[in-house]
Amino acid sequence: MQIYLPIAELSMNILVLFAMGGGVGFLSGMFGVGGGFLITPLLIFSGVPPAIAVATEANQITAASVSGAVAHWRRGGVDFKMGMVLIAGGVVGTYIGALIFTYLRSIGQVDLMISMAYVVFLGSIGSLMFVESVRSIIRARRGEVQKVVRRQRTWVDALPLKMRFRKSKMYVSVILPLAIGALVGVLAAIMGVGGGFIMVPAMIYLLHMPTNVVIGTSLFQITFVTAAATYLHSINTQTVDVVLAVILLTAAVIGAQIGAVYGAKLKGEQLRILLAGMVLLVCAKMAFDLVVEPEELFTVSAIGAETTH
């Protein structure tokens, strides 16, 4: 069954889109990851113009993260003050990201940037996840318990502009959360990802936030930042396809619920290796497409798609 996407201006099989959204939703429910970093490449591989894939995916992630954020908020898992600081940074980052996106689109280099960003981020995150999972499996086999390291004073504590965060029981400089938020904002705008895969480790290892508020606070930030990215892409490049977004988010929501049920039953580390493997596979495919001489060296596009408001 075909569905015509009004912004992408192409007709796609709705079942394929459902399978894609549902499959990635399943994984995200199982692992608690956003899934944007998988759906965007899958959309690109299936022929959706990269710029539209990225902008639409930002819209879809808004839906995915808001339900998660609310669920965590009900359990008291959101540090709103920290969230606001992260959002402040995030919105600035998104704005910059959208400008970069618009400019590169106007000179025909946006596809390249998207691919390169994916190769770099998927490559590094996938490798880290892989190594980390293998290590913890080895540790588990040896019966070792991970040592709890006492928090050391680091360069982070030396930064000025400190602020008290009651919920997280922290007194830290706002510079680092602003910077983290901004980086995530840039990624949301140029890659169509929530950026949780960067933000969560950064909150744990750099900010030393208590783990019970990390996920909720990051989802809270992602909701607003991806909403900002959606809005800016709509204004700058008209690349958000709501029909595509609604199909993907419906499928992803269903997939995520099923995934969450399975995720609770299955063993974590082996699955994480699987996820890492998938991330690396997508990364490899993107890298392959960049370095292997394409069959067709020329691309044709309408001038209209190049100009911006």
Add this chain to the structure above:
Amino acid sequence: MFKKVLASLSISIFMNTAVYAETLVTDLSQNEIQITSQFAGSQLLLFGALERHAAESIQTDEISVQGLDYDIIVVVQSEPRDLVIRKKENVAGIWINNQNEIVRGVPGYYVIDSTRPLDEFLSPLDQRTLGLGLKNIKVTNDDDIEVDEYKEALIRNMVSRRLYQEDSGNVIVKDEILFRANLDFPSNMPVGKYKADVYLVRDGNIIINHSTDLLVDKIGIERLIYNLAHEFPPFYGILAVIIAITAGLFSGFVARKVA
């Protein structure tokens, strides 16, 4: 095809072009293609009739058509538009868009078909002056120069996306007077004004050119969404966010009820 039919006629009279006049009537099965959410390409029938009037002096039942050699060419194209053609080059190991050429006034959609291959009945010069055939589409840049490499690339690109098609033999002539051509439009066809030209060729000369308009447009929700996105971007952006937030909250609510 038409030629064969004509050749098989047993009537024989010497041809005198001066005493014949032809009228060509053509129409499309639809004058508008509507792109809806289920749009997956479209098929149209272009059909018409050819009427030959004998001059007054000749009695109609003695008409001879031996040696008369009609061919029909059908061209469907969209309004000309400006396109940018980019060329990838290997820079430091990766393939990136490194060169480009902007071409003006090129059809976004061009399909040509005829009773038999053009070269068999129309001179290359005529084909070129009338812009008939993919190789005769004008692909010029701002300096009015045609760059072969880019032109070939454009045609190759458009053909692979089925936006340009060149074929022959699919214009079917029946009983010497009726003709039809099935037009097959892909789902990625650009919206806008199109025209369908029908050329009647006799003895290597185009004697009639008849043009029919065709409109390809998004309708209903597809049109609404597209217009909102392009004419009221801030509103569209906010709407997209509201839809996403509502869907997210709703699904969270349903999930809690189910769990």
